Amino acid sequence: MVKVLAILYRGGEAAKQEPRLLGAIENQLGIRSWLEAQGHEFIVSDDKEGPNSDFQKHIVDAEVLITTPFHPGYLTRDLIEKSKNLKLCVTAGVGSDHVDLNACVERGIQVLEVTGSNVVSVAEHVVMSILLLVRNFVPAHEMIERGDWMVSEVARNAYDLEGKVVGTIGCGRIGYRVLQRLMPFNCKELLYFDYADLPADAAKAINARRVADLKEMVAQCDIVTVNCPLHEGTRGLVNAELLKHFKKGAWIVNTARGAICDKDAIAAALKSGQINGYAGDVWNVQPAPKDHPWRTMKNSIGGGNGMVPHYSGTTLDAQARYAAGTKQILENYFSGKSQEPANVIVGKGKFETKAYGQR
Numbered sequence: 001m002v003k004v005l006a007i008l009y010r011g012g013e014a015a016k017q018e019p020r021l022l023g024a025i026e027n028q029l030g031i032r033s034w035l036e037a038q039g040h041e042f043i044v045s046d047d048k049e050g051p052n053s054d055f056q057k058h059i060v061d062a063e064v065l066i067t068t069p070f071h072p073g074y075l076t077r078d079l080i081e082k083s084k085n086l087k088l089c090v091t092a093g094v095g096s097d098h099v100d101l102n103a104c105v106e107r108g109i110q111v112l113e114v115t116g117s118n119v120v121s122v123a124e125h126v127v128m129s130i131l132l133l134v135r136n137f138v139p140a141h142e143m144i145e146r147g148d149w150m151v152s153e154v155a156r157n158a159y160d161l162e163g164k165v166v167g168t169i170g171c172g173r174i175g176y177r178v179l180q181r182l183m184p185f186n187c188k189e190l191l192y193f194d195y196a197d198l199p200a201d202a203a204k205a206i207n208a209r210r211v212a213d214l215k216e217m218v219a220q221c222d223i224v225t226v227n228c229p230l231h232e233g234t235r236g237l238v239n240a241e242l243l244k245h246f247k248k249g250a251w252i253v254n255t256a257r258g259a260i261c262d263k264d265a266i267a268a269a270l271k272s273g274q275i276n277g278y279a280g281d282v283w284n285v286q287p288a289p290k291d292h293p294w295r296t297m298k299n300s301i302g303g304g305n306g307m308v309p310h311y312s313g314t315t316l317d318a319q320a321r322y323a324a325g326t327k328q329i330l331e332n333y334f335s336g337k338s339q340e341p342a343n344v345i346v347g348k349g350k351f352e353t354k355a356y357g358q359r
């Protein structure tokens with residue numbers, strides 16, 4: 001009998017009405033009866049903060065922890081030390097920065113993701129966010145809801161994506177798919193910054209150029225999209241110093257992780273006009289506090305904000321994929337079968353991926 005603990009987001013009425021919201025506590029990734037039929041114990045909760053939370057109570061003796069990046073159960077080194085039986089952490093989705101990966105390596109706790117499960121979902125969201133910033137969509141829609149009609153007020157900051165330079169920080173599964181999806185827009189150039197080079201045929205297929213220096217890349221871009229994992233080398237990467245190197249009036253889209261961009265530096269750059277817009281769905285703490293500056297920050301003419309809650313990777317299509325992937329990982333674990341190599345972030349005592357930093 002294995003104790004499995006899952007920290008998921010609360011779905012409320014929506015999850016009762018929509019059973020395909022599998023990532024919510026109400027629908028429990030669709031695996032409760034399957035787990036219980038095998039005699040396993042399954043604890044599911046959204047209560048994750050503080051010493052009396054379900055997360056902290058049950059982590060002490062759970063063997064398997066399932067979390068999602070959307071409502072992250074932050075598995076800190078402290079909690080890892082308190083966990084007596086923990087052997088496997090599964091991220092239902094992609095992105096395991098909410099887990100102290102170094103501490104897991106030291107303790108021999110494996111960390112797996114459902115690699116690829118929502119990369120198309122996110123890439124589509126990035127393309128949408130680029131368009132809504134460049135075309136000044138949000139203020140235009142707000143104007144209509146207010147009952148106003150003043151074309152010049154929104155057209156004064158609306159552009160075409162055609163002819164612009166777009167660069168991605170990180171060109172893995174999502175970054176590559178973003179550039180691939182931008183091809184029909186006839187951008188001037190598609191650039192990428194990544195310590196891993198793309199295979200020559202992959203780079204050629206999308207006509208993308210690698211720029212070896214990040215400052216040099218951002219200086220050439222009208223639009224920068226962030227698509228690398230959060231780790232020691234990317235925390236606070238887009239900070240006041242780097243922002244100085246951006247083209248004045250550039251747009252930023254970050255669906256990777258909030259903490260890759262310095263929250264105050266971004267708000268200040270938007271206010272000063274150094275950047276014209278910022279959009280994404282990831283925040284340095286989730287749920288984001290009510291007074292988080294990114295909720296309400298605006299450029300000098302009242303636009304440039306495309307922020308939403310963390311949902312780009314949890315479309316109903318994505319949820320079906322990451323729920324099935326989580327079940328497969330558990331099945332392999334219970335039966336002792338080997339795991340899909342691409343899903344393994346931390347194997348037994350070592351990193352199995354290069355995506356979380358050059359080590």
Ligand code: NAI
Nearest residue numbers: 094095170171172173174194196228229255256312313355
């Ligand atoms: P991936 O592992 O396929 O690609 C990540 C790429 O980033 C790799 O090519 C890696 O070499 C590169 N990278 C790592 N550190 C870098 C650095 N310092 N500078 C430049 N490049 C660097 O991962 P994938 O599937 O593309 O996902 C990327 C990230 O997107 C995830 O780690 C996660 O944080 C985020 N994500 C967000 C979702 C959402 O719902 N908003 C859903 C899924 C992923």
